[in-house]
Amino acid sequence: MVNKLDELLNFHHQALNLRSQRQQVLASNIANADTPGYKARDIDFKAALAAAVSHPPKGEPPSGAPAAAAPAKLLYRAMVQPSVDGNTVDMDVERAQFAENTVHYEANITLLTHQIRTMLAAIQG
Amino acid sequence: MTSLLKVFDVAGSAMTAQAQRLNVVASNLANADSASGPDGKAYKAKQVVFSTELMGAAENSGVRVTGVIEDPSPAKQLYQPGHPMADEKGYVTMPNVNVVEEMVNMISASRAYQNNVETLNTAKTLLMKTLSIGQ
Numbered sequence: 666m667v668n669k670l671d672e673l674l675n676f677h678h679q680a681l682n683l684r685s686q687r688q689q690v691l692a693s694n695i696a697n698a699d700t701p702g703y704k705a706r707d708i709d710f711k712a713a714l715a716a717a718v719s720h721p722p723k724g725e726p727p728s729g730a731p732a733a734a735a736p737a738k739l740l741y742r743a744m745v746q747p748s749v750d751g752n753t754v755d756m757d758v759e760r761a762q763f764a765e766n767t768v769h770y771e772a773n774i775t776l777l778t779h780q781i782r783t784m785l786a787a788i789q790g
Numbered sequence: 791m792t793s794l795l796k797v798f799d800v801a802g803s804a805m806t807a808q809a810q811r812l813n814v815v816a817s818n819l820a821n822a823d824s825a826s827g828p829d830g831k832a833y834k835a836k837q838v839v840f841s842t843e844l845m846g847a848a849e850n851s852g853v854r855v856t857g858v859i860e861d862p863s864p865a866k867q868l869y870q871p872g873h874p875m876a877d878e879k880g881y882v883t884m885p886n887v888n889v890v891e892e893m894v895n896m897i898s899a900s901r902a903y904q905n906n907v908e909t910l911n912t913a914k915t916l917l918m919k920t921l922s923i924g925q
Contacts (some may be wrong), residue, residue: 681920685794686849690914692797692909693851696804698902699811700840700853739848756905767912774919781924 670784677777683710683737684770685760690739691763694754701750705742705759713737794920796850797913801906803843803852810855810902811838815896822887825875833885835861835892861886 687708697703716737744753814836823831836858843854861884871880 685916688913689793689796689800690849692800692913693849695905695909696800696853697840697842697851698905699898700842701806703842703851706849736847736849760905763909763912767916770916773921774923778923778925 670767673780673784674777676718677773679778680714680773681770681777683708683713684766684773685715687766688763688770691759691766694742694759695756695763697752698754698756698759699752701752703752703754705741706739707762708739710737744745781782791899793849794913794917796845798910799845799848801910801913803845803854804906805903805910807838807840807853807855808899810904811840811899812903814838814858814898815892818887818892819826819889819896821885822889823884823891825873825882825884832865832883833887834865835863835887837861863888894908 687710690706690708694705700712742753742755742758745755745758747753816833821827824833827833837860839857839859840853841856843852844850845852848894865885865886867881868884869880870876870882873882877880
């Protein structure tokens, strides 16, 4: 039963983890918008989530927190308008991606909360 | 959760760096006409140098000001024979501050600062929502 609950919540757990990691990467891009030579980075969310869900962390202690999945591979963003100082941060792209990631993170939390409520309703009858 | 907390560090470091840049711009603009400073020479425009600072993992890259350099562009020569700082030909050495450039620099720094404030606020909202999971 506990395993089933674990499985139920695992997807959102992994997705939220990756979303927060991506938020971090995008925040770094925005922070370094004026740093010469900085290359904008991002993660392939779809591939990273597929990898995290298909290979769940194994051998974790039953009582401890689930082992964190390996962090997603960091890629470099393709340049649209190269600048002379070697910086590849495009603020429009970064802001749009940041907003998108925020909405997805919130949606994930909403879904997770509803799933927990559904399970609670089933448990309490 | 922990990586969202690091957004505070990253955005905070960027805000510190941009604020320092704004400070330098203010000092350049204030001294745009200072013909003499504490060393007796005309003021030299200053610029900050940003560099990436790794905060643990590769995805946590903050910003650090590695140094403040003096603008190497030549000083302006102003013909003003009555000026006490004028040389024998009547020219006064004025600071090499380009006011237009400084204004652009100021707007850029202020926008970058605002961007980071927004990043920080968003991360805060997300963290608060994360804390309310299941309620």
